[in-house]
Structure formats: C-alpha cells, structure tokens
Amino acid sequence: MITLSISGAVAIATLSQAPVNAMNDEWVTRLEEILGELEQDECLGVLWIRSDQRVFCAGADLEFMRARFLTEEGRALMIAFTRRLQEVFARLERIGLVTVAEIGGAALGGGFELALACDLRFVAETAKVGLPEARLGLLPAGGGTQRLTRLCGAGIARRLILGAEIVTGSVAVDLGLAHWAAPLAELQAATRSVVERIAGLPRAALAESKQCIAAAMDPSLDGYEVELAGSGRLLATAETQQQVKSFLDKSS
Numbered sequence: 001m002i003t004l005s006i007s008g009a010v011a012i013a014t015l016s017q018a019p020v021n022a023m024n025d026e027w028v029t030r031l032e033e034i035l036g037e038l039e040q041d042e043c044l045g046v047l048w049i050r051s052d053q054r055v056f057c058a059g060a061d062l063e064f065m066r067a068r069f070l071t072e073e074g075r076a077l078m079i080a081f082t083r084r085l086q087e088v089f090a091r092l093e094r095i096g097l098v099t100v101a102e103i104g105g106a107a108l109g110g111g112f113e114l115a116l117a118c119d120l121r122f123v124a125e126t127a128k129v130g131l132p133e134a135r136l137g138l139l140p141a142g143g144g145t146q147r148l149t150r151l152c153g154a155g156i157a158r159r160l161i162l163g164a165e166i167v168t169g170s171v172a173v174d175l176g177l178a179h180w181a182a183p184l185a186e187l188q189a190a191t192r193s194v195v196e197r198i199a200g201l202p203r204a205a206l207a208e209s210k211q212c213i214a215a216a217m218d219p220s221l222d223g224y225e226v227e228l229a230g231s232g233r234l235l236a237t238a239e240t241q242q243q244v245k246s247f248l249d250k251s252s
Contacts, residue, residue: 022061050102057111085142089117096207113142121178123169130166
C-alpha cells in the first residue's frame with residue numbers, strides 16, 4: 001500500500017495501492033506504522049510523499065464506503081474511520097520532519113487532505129486537486145475544512161468546499177493550495193531538488209521552526225515565547241554552536 005525507502009536524510013513514502021491509492025483501515029494502519037518508524041530516526045530531515053500510480057490519491061476506498069453507508073452501524077464505522085484519518089493526518093502534521101507532497105495526478109477528498117497535512121506541496125500543472133465531497137452530500141471531515149481554511153482563508157475555502165470545485169495544479173498554486181507547479185515530466189526532478197536542499201539543513205532547526213509556525217496558528221500559545229524557547233534549545237546544541245562558529249569565523 002505504501003512503501004518506505006531511506007536515502008541519506010530523506011525518507012520517501014510511495015503510495016503504491018493500485019489503481020488509485022484508495023484509503024481504508026489497512027492503509028491508515030500502514031501510514032501509522034511508517035510515521036512511528038520515522039519518529040524514531042533522528043538522522044532524517046525530510047519525508048517525501050509521492051505516488052507510483054496515475055493519481056496521487058483519490059480518497060476513501062469506494063468498496064469500503066459501499067459496505068458501510070447504508071446501515072446505522074456501518075455509518076458509525078465510517079465516522080470512526082474518519083476520526084482515524086484525522087488522527088493520522090495530525091500526527092503527520094506534527095512530525096519533526098519537513099513533509100513534502102509530490103502530486104503528479106489527482107488528489108481529491110481524503111487524498112488532498114493527506115497533502116494538506118504536509119508542510120509543502122509540489123504539484124503537476126495538469127494535476128487535479130480539490131475537496132468535492134459536497135457533491136455526495138458529505139463534507140471533507142479528515143481535517144480538510146480546518147486545514148484549507150487556515151491555509152488559504154475562509155474565502156478560498158468557501159469557494160472550493162461549498163462549490164465542490166476541482167482545480168488544476170497551476171490554479172492551485174495561484175490560490176495558495178500548493179507552493180510550486182511544474183510540468184508532469186519535470187515534477188519528480190523539481191521536487192527532488194527542493195527535498196535535497198531542505199535535507200541539507202539542520203534537522204533540529206527545521207523541527208523547532210515547524211513548532212513556531214504551528215504556534216502562530218494557535219491562539220492559546222504565545223508564539224514569541226515559543227520562538228525564544230526553541231532558540232534556547234538550538235543554541236545549546238553542538239551542531240548549532242559549530243554552524244554559528246563557522247559562520248562567524250568566515251565573516252571575521
């Protein structure tokens with residue numbers, strides 16, 4: 001369903017469930033296993049999520065839905081599954097690695113919610129992305145309404161969610177849904193370039209920066225104090241001390 005490979009400071013999680021990387025309970029369990037493994041590896045700096053199928057991820061498995069939505073018990077199981085999605089996407093969002101989604105094909109519903117839980121998104125110009133659940137009388141409950149609103153503001157969230165709109169990768173960048181777009185043939189190389197550049201940065205600094213950015217979105221936290229606490233931890237590390245000393249020596 002999802003394969004994992006390690007190359008230096010980069011972990012590559014490849015969505016491999018033919019034909020459209022549909023999500024079900026086993027898929028969530030596999031993602032949980034991968035995150036648990038990566039959380040223990042302090043040598044890693046970046047998690048690169050990509051697909052070897054024609055789409056990035058089409059969301060929930062249709063057979064999984066068909067078997068559940070007609071009975072009260074089944075509908076309760078669907079809510080429980082959606083809660084698991086929320087939890088695993090929140091875990092992905094919090095992980096101390098920089099997470100990069102490479103979206104070469106359609107990323108719809110839960111598939112786009114997976115991408116939204118990543119720090120950075122690189123999308124093919126022709127890829128289709130969106131949260132079209134309203135077409136089925138549903139809503140994007142895997143965290144989509146929350147992350148999209150925080151990312152792009154209520155106006156864009158209303159346009160896409162209430163209009164069940166699907167947009168191309170190029171438009172996604174214009175709307176702030178993704179950070180970069182490239183022709184499909186160049187997407188992997190372009191993503192790799194960004195991933196390798198980030199992987200060359202100190203992991204601790206990236207993890208502390210992620211916490212500060214998250215604090216800026218949490219009204220219960222004093223983000224300035226989070227910055228100071230993170231800076232104090234970094235200044236106490238040998239890596240930061242060496243990096244700063246080398247910089248100062250070169251500047252003198």
